[in-house]
Amino acid sequence: MECTFEPVILCFCCQWCSYAAADLAGSMRLQYPTNVKILKVPCTGRVDVISLLKALEEGADGVFVSGCLIGDCHYVLGNQRATKRVAYVKKLVETIGLNPERVEMFYNSSAMGPQFAQCCRDFTDRIRNLGPVCKIEKTATGPTPEQRASA
């Protein structure tokens, strides 16, 4: 069962650092699983709670945000805001019974192609181990997605 499950993973990259890191991983021909799909945003500070939740709701099995290194945000504080938001979403998904490990924040400067590829590999492994998103992973502290949908 485990080996046939191919998770869908969405990655939000800021256009300055992390998108460039992903490009660099490409020009260095570093290999990572095909599961990761990249969505470019101007700044990770633009990624809101809804977007992260929506990704999981639409059926992505994991979602991560990759921003500039802390202190290097081209818009000063965007990545710090994203960090807080990701932490918040982790709590939220836990409340609805999903494993918070499905949501993560990473930091990759535009020179960190190898590290970006590593993030993709590690995160894919993590999600592969967690299994598909629809499975409620532990006792929810709030309504399940199904209950929410019916409400």
Place this chain on the structure above:
Amino acid sequence: MVTELEKVRERFLADIQNSIYGDVMVVGGGISGIQAALDLGTAGFKVFLVEKSPTIGGHMAQLDKTFPTNDCSMCIESPKFNECARHPNIELLTYTEVDGVQGEAGNFTVTLVKKPRYIIEDKCTGCTTCVEYCPVTYPDRFNQEISKNKAVHIFFAQATPLVTYIDESCLYLKEKKCRICSAVCKTGAIDFNQKAQKIDVKVGAIILSPGFKPFDARLRDEFGYGRLENVVTSLDYERLLCATGPYEGEIRRASDREHPHRIAWIQCIGSRQILPGANSYCSAVCCTYTQKQVILTKDHDADAECTIFHNDIRSYGKDFERFYQRTANIPGVRFIRSYASLGKEIAESKNITIRYAAEGGVKEEEFEMVVLSVGLTPPADRNDIAARFGIELNSHGFCKTNPANPMETTRRGVFISGAFQGPVDIPESVATASGASSQCGELLSYRRGKLSRERIYPEERDVSNEEPRVGVYVCHCGANIGRIVDVPSTVEYALSLPNVAHAEESLFICSTEAAQKLSKSIREKGLNRVVVAACTPRTHEPLFRDTLREAGINQYFYDMANIREHCSWVHSKEQEKATEKAKDIIRMSVARACRLEPLLEYDLPVDKAALVVGGGVAGMTCALSIAKQGHPVHLVEKEKELGGMARRIHYTLEGLDVQAYLEDRIRRVYQHPGIRVYTEASIVEVAGFVGNFTTRLKSDRGFSEIKHGAAVLATGAEEYKPSEYLYGQDEKVMTQLELEEKIAKRDKSIAGSRGMVMIQCVGCRQEYRNYCARICCSHAVKNALKLKGINPQIDITILFRDMRMYGLREDYYREAADKDVKFVRFEPEDRPLVEAVVAEGRPVIRITTLDPVLGQRLLLDADHLILSAAVVPSEGIKKIAGLFKTAPGPDGFFQEAHAKLKPVDFGAEGVYLCGTAHYPKHISEAVSQAYGAAGRALTLLSHETVVASGSVCDVDENRCVACGACITVCSYGAIDFAQTPKGRKAAVNAVLCKGDGLCNTVCPTSAISLKHYTDEEIFSQIDAVVPPRHAHAH
């Protein structure tokens, strides 16, 4: 007679037809040349950028990171490559050298030789298939010959132009064999028949930016470079650190490819030495780049033990002192102040021993790797450059420049920028580039805009009533995508997606020919959205947006599906899965494209006048340079008279008569009809934004309201008023500036002083003022030399922590020592003690200090104690910064937009800075920055309008509840409340908005949205991320 005239006319016409015309030629395509070309091109001049290597980029492209911010070097430089390549007024000539120069300022004829790259540049798409098949490997110059490359290759991954070249190691060139590359090249770009080509170009001015040559460590054979495998130079090490380097960012040593843990750096290799082959000057950058390398080494390997053998630590630049402390405080990092020599190589381990002076004698220690911090030397072909361009060099082989203007050579119309003036760091190279461009502008102002071009596009079609009709173009990128991803199946898939009206494949969608075809098919098929599935938008989006504009479609109706960097290249071993992922990426892109909205880029008029705040040397120089280019300048000075700090300076280390120079500047300012001077002025209010400022001020002219397009802040700095060392209590204690005034007034007591002691670092390099004031060491040496000139018997002792006589100033340090000025170091925790006593019947200042070399306390009785007082930010700097919506940095000086590449720009557009308001600096450095600020201001003022991006935030007034959350979160003050017919609502100033979208996420009612990244657009991509079938499976 008539025939004679006709002959002249014919000759003239033939001359015009056969010549290539431009305004300025920039020789050297490193960061300095690039900046000069960009500034000139943007300011309306036609520029030829000539570079002898196959790509622009220079040494900066080889660096891993840049100090003191540790920004990735390539990431900040490569966007400038693209800007150059796409600039309508810049003609890039790579692999080209200058053969000769004739003529004079305003009318030079430069003969260029374009070397054969054996590649037809227009046909090469940079797909690198030829590189893969080429059988010849040879040491890769870009990687300092540590790794190998092919005989045909692209110089480095971000090379511009992104085309290959064939090196002389090619089998066909050597032995007429092989030609595999010709066989595999699908575009027929390889041409072995190419010959060197001569081109004559006529220009009005020339900027030389040839850069530097790293010191050849082989010239100091005792350090073993080239003989011992594990001895590398700092530039080699830079490549080892870099992710694109020989070991993909892993630090390995040559002997066994292991990661070294004990690494030593030896400073001043080839610098600060009078030895055969070495240079006497200080290379100015090595101390800080070594610290950077140490920090990065510790990032790579937290357990690494880093040891730096050094002389003085010269952390003289902005934020350098803190950077030094940061390095020194890392556990496992040792700074050892000692000369170091190589002991031996240990046969089994290939480790190397270093001998150095330590307490209790000479110590020998073993290291796994040794890095030689090599200095900067003039270009290898400096004598040729001098002969060809008819300029003179100084004794070190750098360009001889005007002491008051480091960009002016001995030949009119020929300017320099960057490290050809002597060892300088990147910001100085960039500032002098902008400065040289401003001086070209002064010379050629009459022809600005005559040869420059702007693109003209057809009128945009209104598609607001049309259903989305998406065109999808999938690129093979030669084999780069096509070999992994099944391109035909992705085209078929694209056609199955909703709203896709057309899809096709292309071998190289970026080729000029394909782009034209794309434009044509947009028109023919009536498309209103375009998705190109190819490479990264970071390099190619501007090209395709341009193509849409040419097809009469709004450029924001474009989206790029990155199926190369993010797919074929990273999944090359999983062809099927890569094809599936390519389809996913295209699906997301198409979904997004359907939601895209046309956006308007705003054209805002630019007021042609400039405001310069501060009437010192920097402010006046900047004002004059702007005014000489035909723009009205308002020069505002808070004092009664112009001149600033320079009024108190009488001579420089290099011998400039400052008062005469100042008088000349002031006269020129008052004589210039375009400059209006306001003295005793204070600014009351600044309103507006880039291109349209309104400043109200009070001055000797009463109240004025000034409209201006740009502002330059040159508000200067002040000398620290010491509270230590009996200053103000004993008249024998004075600052360097006060001493200088006394010397200038030929004060008898000074000239007859029997003993003088100077104390350095008074009021700086302390916890409460944690920076080095940069100029005080030179100031002390300057005054000491002047006094020795007046009275050679005078006994002078300088008490210092590090003598920071960086660059060519080192020579004066040596001269002072030769003239018997004594230099005694003191430790910050054991500062000299100063008391007023009577000795041998006369009142003296007694200084007690510990000499760390002798280990003894010295007692010095001096007639005069001179304090090298720090340079501190001027009192009003906070207020001025606030008025112009900028913030001072941690030390209270103005904070530039980017420490490396925007040294004279503020983050706020249309506002520039120069002089000591930025950081303490010498007059020549302030002048460089002043011209630099003028050059940058001209890139704005020379335009009628300024364009603002369409991707900015917008408020839906129906939804806005005026909570102000967006206003708080915006870092740029772009949002404010405004009264609307619907009441008080948030309103975005599109000009100030940077398009980060931070406000979107805090708005409780989703009233504010960032155009081009709206919720709808992002959600559409999220919706499409899961393939429809996959979604069902869950």
